Amino acid sequence: MSGRGTAIALRIAQAIPVVIGVVVISFVLTRALPGDPAAQFAGIAATPESIEEVRRALGLDKPLLQQFFIYCAQLLQGDLGQSISTGRPVVSELAARLPASLELTLTALFVSCAISIPLGILAATRPGSWVDQLCRLLVTAGVSLPTFFTGIVLVYVFYYLLGIAPSPLGRLDFVYLEPPHVTGFFLIDSVIARDWETFGGTVKQLVLPATTMALFTLAPIARMTRAAMLSALSADFIRTARASGLSRRKVLYGYAFRNALLPVVTTLGMVFSFALGANVLVEKVFAWPGIGSYAVEALVVSDYAAVQGFVLAMALLFVFLNLVIDLAYSVIDPRFGTSAK
């Protein structure tokens, strides 16, 4: 057990230089971006003097190194700075928007796993059958349809033509009140508040965007499941298991699937990270108040604090995610964390 504990501690320790690197790089990169925030925020008809005034007010007249130390000192106090474009602390912006993005992404991933993993297994056990063809079709469609396109088509068909979907206006129709803030996830918060109508409203709003994201994330997971299952099923130990007369179920799920799960979990981690990135487009189509559209807007107006805060939050999220995946490995594969790792 101590082997596992050490491995986790080691993983966390490895994350420290990554985070420091992210802080430095995000600071330097935002400054290296073309565009002058002082000119941007002084407005289009600004005079050189008023631009200088704004520059001083934003603290951008100081030497770069000094700006960096000020930023680091603030970071150590947990202060990500003030977003100039929204005039609110970056921390509170992220706290308000990250749950929205996570709720959407996690729901989408849950749906896509629920479909793609069984589909991948079925396709692998019956290669060449209609299930396999269906899997191939879904995978190709998922890869080739851009998310904003799927999003718009879904809105067109289910909202505009059929009228069964609610208006694509963010996380909740304005018929409902937001549930009291506990986690920021409306699904969870409304359950805590036992407000089933709001829960229903949240689900309704989630269906289309989550389906869009699920279609997009389905492809890599289904493919990886199929491939990993195929190679596991052709392995020697499966032949041995079959020869020993173990039941089909035991062979398939007890041995083949468990071995195939490692690459699937790895893919899942990767899919999660790029799904968060691809969220931006879905957020735009469904007016979803997520973190992606916030970051894009901040970038456009060179809002340094907001961009840095976003990059840092994402970095921490990925460090955490990698940790979770590594821990999942050790659950799936007992060899992890021992000499065999």
Next chain:
Amino acid sequence: MTTTRRNFLKTGAALSAMPFFMSLPASAAARDTVVVASGETINSLDLHRTGTNRASYEVAINCYDRLIRFGTKTTPEGGVSFDYSQIVPELAESWTTSEDGLVITFKLKPNAVFQDGTPVTAQDVKWSFDRAVSVGGFPTTQMKAGGLERPDQFAAVDDHTFTVTLDRPSKLSLPDLAVPVPFIINSKLAMEHATDKDPWAMEYLHQNTIGSGAYKVIRWDNGQQLVYERFDGWVGGLTPAVKRVVRREVPSAATKRALVERGDVQVAFGISDKDASELSGMLKVDSTPIANCVHALCLNTNFEPFTDPNVRKAIAWAVPYEDIFKTAAYGRGAPLWGGTEEITDTAWPRKSQYSTNLEKAKELMAASAYPDGFEVPLSIALDLAYWMEPAALLIQEAVGKLGIKTTIDKIPGANWRTASLVEKRLEFHLENFAGWLDTPDYYFFWAYQKGHLFNSSNYFNEEVEQLTNETLHMEMDDPEYAPKITRMFEIVLDELPRIPLWQPALNVAMNGADGYEFWFHRQLDVRTLTPVAS
């Protein structure tokens, strides 16, 4: 039945007690609520704050009053637009200008109150104007345009009398008090929240509206929605018909269009030219051309071949105006080509005397110092690619026939302003400027005077300099005004530092609402909206 928040709200008794209530879109037909979809985000409730974006001016317009505002008129297209020539009271009851034109005295409406019930006094006006000229950035620049530069120009004579003292008489001073910037703030309430570091209560006003305006913001979810609620004590104008206006942010144009077509939102503000032209048969669409705004093709005098008048005219005759207007603007807006050479009125923007005539263009090009053409990059802004890109492609093709080889250079939005307006280094580019104050001299001041921001062609003409300076503060009914202005038109349309292409439109689609008015600030004035059964 247990009392949950929702059925508590459903009783309706809670309406006045709750900050925000529920209105089903379907039942909204009998409604006192109008839902507006807009693509742009509101990032502050205070126009004076550094970093406040253009979309946020809407809050200053709807939640605060100015002393005066412009009247309205019916447009040739059948819509309603602001009328620059007419100034009507908002918080001021009356005003007089002294003989020498240096002192303007305003009498405030005696019954005017702020939304917290305190009366509006001249001290509040003074504090608000002081704030506008002191905070720096855009508000201060805009105040300067009207000759309002220092706090000592403003005085509260008594509770209801307020004076503005000018350094020189100017026809721009009074109109400049009707733009969104000099809005009147409840100074007593603001001072309670002011600190030594923040004497103008910027932090408080960023999150709160404390004016005397027709609406107050009762809910603001950054990046999602803003909810206005009517203030029934408003004395600035006719009581608005709509009790609540919900402004939802919808970034995707396709979604915005679907929402207004289905009637789930009543107003889609700022839709694209394409959507406007396609929706105009089905819904009520208003496409008023933007006042004092010209989309122009600019020829920089820094670039040697463009100093040749024959080259400039050749390009002006080669541009495929009609095609550009149809492809880039879907025909929304007003054409600015094919006019007469003789200038008899002072209306601006005006049609130039040029139209597409390739033969004429080729003759002029052959007569120039560059009969074989030259190479030049044609620059456009990525932010504005929706109109600049199709326009640039058509221009590229047309001038190619004159032997002018162009490559299209797409410049990211963050760099565009610096490259085009500050450094003025783009040889051949597309540009647009719109003046809030709707007079030709104001346009010339920004776009044709040497060194001024929007003169991205580095144009300099001594006569234009002088005429602009003379007309800028001159009354428009002065007998010398019209001849001077027509002379200015003549010169710049002959010398062509900027080739006018078309006057763009602001498109608004309505389904279940009416009463939209076009305003020079290009934001939605929700005070005039009315619900209609759809």
